[in-house]
Amino acid sequence: MKHLLSTAALAHADALSILDTAEEMSAVSAREIKKLPTLRGRTVVTLFHEDSTRTRISFEAAAKRLSADVMNFSAKGSSVSKGESLKDTVQTLEALGADAVVMRHAAAGAAHQLAAADWTDCAVVNAGDGTHEHPTQALLDALTLRRGRAAAAGVDPRGTDLAGMRVLIVGDILHSRVARSNVWLLHTLGAEVHLSAPPTLLPIGVEQWPAVVHYDVDAALDAEPDAVMMLRVQAERMGGAYFPSAGEYTRRWGLTDERLAVVERLPGPARDGSGAMILHPGPMNRGVEISSAAADSPLNRVLDQVSHGVSVRMAVLHLLLSGDRGPDRASETAAPAADPSPDRSRS
Amino acid sequence: MSTISQPPHAASRSADDATTPVLIRGARPYGDAPTDLLLRAGRIAALGEQAAATATHLAEDGTPALTVEAAGQIALPGLVDLHTHLREPGREDAETVETGSRAAALGGFTAVHAMANSTPAADSAGVVEQVHRLGREAGWTRVQPVGAVTVGLAGERLAELGAMAESSAAVRMFSDDGQCVHDPVLMRRALEYVKAVDGFVAQHAQEPRLTAGAQMHEGAVSAELGMPGWPAVAEESIIARDVLLAEHVGSRLHVCHVSTRGSVEIIRWAKSRGVDVTAEVTPHHLLLTDEQVRSFDPVYKVNPPLRTAEDVEALRAALADGTIDVVGTDHAPHPEQAKECEWVDAAMGMTGLETALPVLIATMIETGLMDWRRLAEVTSERPAQIHRHAHLGRPIAVGETADLVLVDPAERRTVRPGEHATKGRNSPYAGRELPGRVRATFLAGHPVVLDGAPATSRTGRTADRTVAP
Ligand SMILES: [Zn+2]
Numbered sequence: 001m002k003h004l005l006s007t008a009a010l011a012h013a014d015a016l017s018i019l020d021t022a023e024e025m026s027a028v029s030a031r032e033i034k035k036l037p038t039l040r041g042r043t044v045v046t047l048f049h050e051d052s053t054r055t056r057i058s059f060e061a062a063a064k065r066l067s068a069d070v071m072n073f074s075a076k077g078s079s080v081s082k083g084e085s086l087k088d089t090v091q092t093l094e095a096l097g098a099d100a101v102v103m104r105h106a107a108a109g110a111a112h113q114l115a116a117a118d119w120t121d122c123a124v125v126n127a128g129d130g131t132h133e134h135p136t137q138a139l140l141d142a143l144t145l146r147r148g149r150a151a152a153a154g155v156d157p158r159g160t161d162l163a164g165m166r167v168l169i170v171g172d173i174l175h176s177r178v179a180r181s182n183v184w185l186l187h188t189l190g191a192e193v194h195l196s197a198p199p200t201l202l203p204i205g206v207e208q209w210p211a212v213v214h215y216d217v218d219a220a221l222d223a224e225p226d227a228v229m230m231l232r233v234q235a236e237r238m239g240g241a242y243f244p245s246a247g248e249y250t251r252r253w254g255l256t257d258e259r260l261a262v263v264e265r266l267p268g269p270a271r272d273g274s275g276a277m278i279l280h281p282g283p284m285n286r287g288v289e290i291s292s293a294a295a296d297s298p299l300n301r302v303l304d305q306v307s308h309g310v311s312v313r314m315a316v317l318h319l320l321l322s323g324d325r326g327p328d329r330a331s332e333t334a335a336p337a338a339d340p341s342p343d344r345s346r347s
Numbered sequence: 348m349s350t351i352s353q354p355p356h357a358a359s360r361s362a363d364d365a366t367t368p369v370l371i372r373g374a375r376p377y378g379d380a381p382t383d384l385l386l387r388a389g390r391i392a393a394l395g396e397q398a399a400a401t402a403t404h405l406a407e408d409g410t411p412a413l414t415v416e417a418a419g420q421i422a423l424p425g426l427v428d429l430h431t432h433l434r435e436p437g438r439e440d441a442e443t444v445e446t447g448s449r450a451a452a453l454g455g456f457t458a459v460h461a462m463a464n465s466t467p468a469a470d471s472a473g474v475v476e477q478v479h480r481l482g483r484e485a486g487w488t489r490v491q492p493v494g495a496v497t498v499g500l501a502g503e504r505l506a507e508l509g510a511m512a513e514s515s516a517a518v519r520m521f522s523d524d525g526q527c528v529h530d531p532v533l534m535r536r537a538l539e540y541v542k543a544v545d546g547f548v549a550q551h552a553q554e555p556r557l558t559a560g561a562q563m564h565e566g567a568v569s570a571e572l573g574m575p576g577w578p579a580v581a582e583e584s585i586i587a588r589d590v591l592l593a594e595h596v597g598s599r600l601h602v603c604h605v606s607t608r609g610s611v612e613i614i615r616w617a618k619s620r621g622v623d624v625t626a627e628v629t630p631h632h633l634l635l636t637d638e639q640v641r642s643f644d645p646v647y648k649v650n651p652p653l654r655t656a657e658d659v660e661a662l663r664a665a666l667a668d669g670t671i672d673v674v675g676t677d678h679a680p681h682p683e684q685a686k687e688c689e690w691v692d693a694a695m696g697m698t699g700l701e702t703a704l705p706v707l708i709a710t711m712i713e714t715g716l717m718d719w720r721r722l723a724e725v726t727s728e729r730p731a732q733i734h735r736h737a738h739l740g741r742p743i744a745v746g747e748t749a750d751l752v753l754v755d756p757a758e759r760r761t762v763r764p765g766e767h768a769t770k771g772r773n774s775p776y777a778g779r780e781l782p783g784r785v786r787a788t789f790l791a792g793h794p795v796v797l798d799g800a801p802a803t804s805r806t807g808r809t810a811d812r813t814v815a816p
Contacts, residue, residue: 008571086687086688086689087687087688105689106691107689107690107691107692108562108572108573108574108643108690108691109572109643109689109690110643110689110690112642112643113643113644113689113690116642116643116644130573130574130691131573131574132572132573132574133573175573177573180571180573203569203570203573203576204565204566204569204570204576204578205565205566205567205568205569205570205571206570208567208570209570
């Protein structure tokens with residue numbers, strides 16, 4: 001694994017390896033000194049063409065806990081913004097000596113293009129590209145699902161996948177990179193994926209996905225999912241374009257108090273009727289796709305998701321950067337700059 | 348940068364009578380039995396044994412013919428492209444009439460129709476005359492300007508169609524290509540008005556509301572890639588409307604770059620009803636599919652978008668059976684920066700003049716879907732008939748205009764856009780091996796391409812844009 005660009009292309013073994021490594025990283029995060037020397041002397045650049053403080057901070061924390069140097073670029077107020085071509089960006093990052101680039105971009109495929117550029121030394125991590133993919137979000141969701149089931153069963157999650165689990169994703173599937181990454185990853189890990197959304201918010205072609213589609217969310221809940229993942233509804237989808245009103249959306253697809261009562265009685269991962277897990281990629285629109293009670297329910301794993309995000313991102317950076325190339329690259333980086341290329345002035 | 352200076356006597360160099368006679372030896376017209384052809388004074392002067400005999404007489408009279416050995420090569424009527432973007436005036440960084448028409452010659456085209464979406468748009472007599480003149484001065488191929496349907500291609504009011512028709516460019520084909528004439532009333536009026544000038548409307552069929560922000564074909568691949576989809580119905584609904592409008596007002600409609608199976612079915616239905624409609628397909632829609640978009644390489648971004656394998660199959664069948672009349676390249680060169688960027692920001696379009704014939708050989712000849720005679724129909728005869736060019740797209744016969752191309756069907760080459768004559772490097776076939784090479788192109792008997800390379804234009808220009816001594 002040289003880059004992490006999508007979960008569609010992620011093999012079962014690689015996914016498990018990331019999740020198992022994330023378990024080790026969670027243990028580190030639980031210690032008093034939350035730091036490993038693994039990536040000392042390595043440089044991780046976060047390149048965010050789209051605002052997402054939460055994701056950027058999560059990656060930054062992950063890199064720092066592995067002792068990497070972190071450079072942050074955001075679209076606003078830096079040269080790395082619209083108008084600078086992808087090619088120039090590649091060259092700039094190369095000149096900075098980045099070992100890994102964490103890229104968030106509004107354009108689908110931007111991370112793929114960066115990785116496909118003629119620039120072989122740098123690992124690219126897709127931190128969300130348009131409405132295409134957000135692989136680390138799906139990995140942290142998978143970690144949350146796996147841990148939830150292992151805890152219910154009182155077993156060690158390591159080495160296990162999600163076979164036998166049923167996960168329902170509700171909301172704007174059409175515009176959601178989180179939904180896409182989850183569908184592929186959860187399927188790869190053996191889970192049964194169900195989707196529920198207004199037909200206007202499902203992509204043409206969804207019938208070819210490895211997922212069961214329900215327009216009726218109550219029918220989807222009848223299928224007894226172990227977890228319900230509620231997606232955020234963007235304000236710009238409201239107002240009649242995709243569904244008549246926020247109120248109608250909430251009534252038909254929201255995790256209302258009434259539906260929370262149903263979720264609380266589902267068999268859940270322990271199969272003992274203690275309820276299904278509730279996941280949300282955040283930030284939650286209370287009163288729209290999720291009621292306040294559901295947001296604050298003990299079944300809600302949103303805070304776990306946040307901490308699992310750091311563990312998963314540590315695992316990804318660790319696996320991408322401390323592979324076989326590690327010692328070589330480390331000594332290169334440690335050596336004084338023998339070749340002060342004029343390009344470095346670009347930084 | 349050197350400027351092109353045109354010596355005053357240049358025009359006389361282009362006179363057909365002054366052209367050296369050419370004896371083509373052993374070429375196979377339409378893939379038939381080998382024969383010799385003698386080109387003289389802009390026409391095919393003799394075929395078979397008569398050709399060599401005439402050449403001998405001419406040599407004795409002091410005008411020896413240029414001999415072109417063409418054993419194993421197929422002779423075809425010069426290709427006629429109804430759909431070319433030459434970018435001049437306004438985007439000379441992308442292409443000029445000079446570079447685009449030289450690319451055309453290298454691709455075997457003896458006539459191209461320059462679309463109107465230049466800057467300014469070709470919506471007046473002045474602009475179409477300018478493009479026409481630039482084409483004549485270049486002398487690599489015939490450049491026939493297309494006139495805009497609406498002022499500035501804005502889709503609001505009719506451009507001066509009559510003035511363009513009466514101009515020295517004699518425009519007959521009107522198109523807002525790049526934009527759809529989406530207003531049904533305006534489209535109706537355009538179809539009606541062109542009847543007065545014996546013209547026709549070439550529609551870029553794309554319902555704008557159904558394709559706002561669209562990035563690629565809407566289907567399984569767009570669902571996975573999370574890109575806003577470009578539904579087939581956005582093309583098909585406009586074609587359905589337009590064939591009914593054309594029938595209602597009794598006018599001629601040409602449908603540009605048909606890209607879906609559904610469009611083919613609508614056109615087949617319209618033709619069976621007697622509607623005066625003709626249709627075009629591009630080489631890239633005969634070969635490439637939306638699967639290519641998985642690479643996120645913007646070289647595959649094009650309008651209309653690459654569709655599915657089912658659509659490709661339907662388009663090939665329709666071209667073979669005549670439902671689709673012609674191949675048009677939609678040659679759309681772009682400067683590098685327009686493609687070296689994120690997919691969503693990239694320009695739409697791909698180059699095509701220099702790869703059209705190889706792609707057709709790969710998709711239609713080598714698959715057994717058509718023979719060389721049918722290929723000549725769809726690349727030369729039908730497009731010339733649609734535009735009503737009396738002397739173009741004619742059969743290879745004595746007395747006809749000597750617009751000819753010699754193709755070596757056996758030579759396979761890897762496409763290297765850096766070697767192309769077009770300024771555009773945005774070829775979707777880069778690195779792909781394709782069959783067939785244009786060895787020679789004759790424009791009214793004048794060899795503009797020899798040995799697969801530019802020779803001299805009819806006005807004496809060479810590939811480095813100087814005028815030959
Ligand atoms: Zn077009």
